[in-house]
Amino acid sequence: MAHHEASPVPTASLRRPAERVARELLGATLVRRLDGEILSLRIVETEAYVGPEDRACHAFAGRRTARTEVMFLAGGHAYVYFVYGMHHCLNVVTGPAERGEAVLIRAGEPLEGAETMRRLRGLLDRAPRPGEIAGGPARLCQALAIDRTLDGVPFGTGELVLIRGRSIEERDVVRSPRVGVDYAGEAAAWALRFSVKGNLHVSRPRPG
């Protein structure tokens, strides 16, 4: 048993700007409670979607639809969307209510419940390589059984919890452009992808 109590990421800290939250969530632990079992992973890669002025953000220009509605809740809620006909992606809503910004959780390093995550990923028959379980936003959701039923749930009170981790040193943080947002004009070049330098669980394409 660890000496220090596991302390949740304070909700107030999630109500700050997405760029800052994305940086600070590196090294934090994402906990998923699934049928009483605890699955957890250490967050090693995130992306900030900074709000109305960000063309890559689903809530660009304040666009408010059935899908994006939870992005306008106050920071600290989960925003889960479905894309490409088969994939889910998990975001942490950030900022104050009505802003429409979020942080995409892109990759994690399995901690507790790795066996169950392997099963959920269909990788029980062989030894997965680093990053194969949760290296990528859709893989991470599959490994943690996250889908739209979790859209809008608050972090910290049930199925999803964020736990503070040892903070990542500045020299170990890599900033690079976000993945798959070439359509977003000048925003495509903004360095809002954060990852832990050299970590093998970070998704492709590798930053840098």
Added chain:
DNA sequence: TGCGTGATATTCT
């Protein structure tokens, strides 16, 4: 390197 796959947003009638 292609492409599945279906929800979503946008643009028509």
Added chain:
DNA sequence: GAATATCACGCAG
């Protein structure tokens, strides 16, 4: 309403 374009991806090959 309906047609169409697009997509914050992953895997096969």
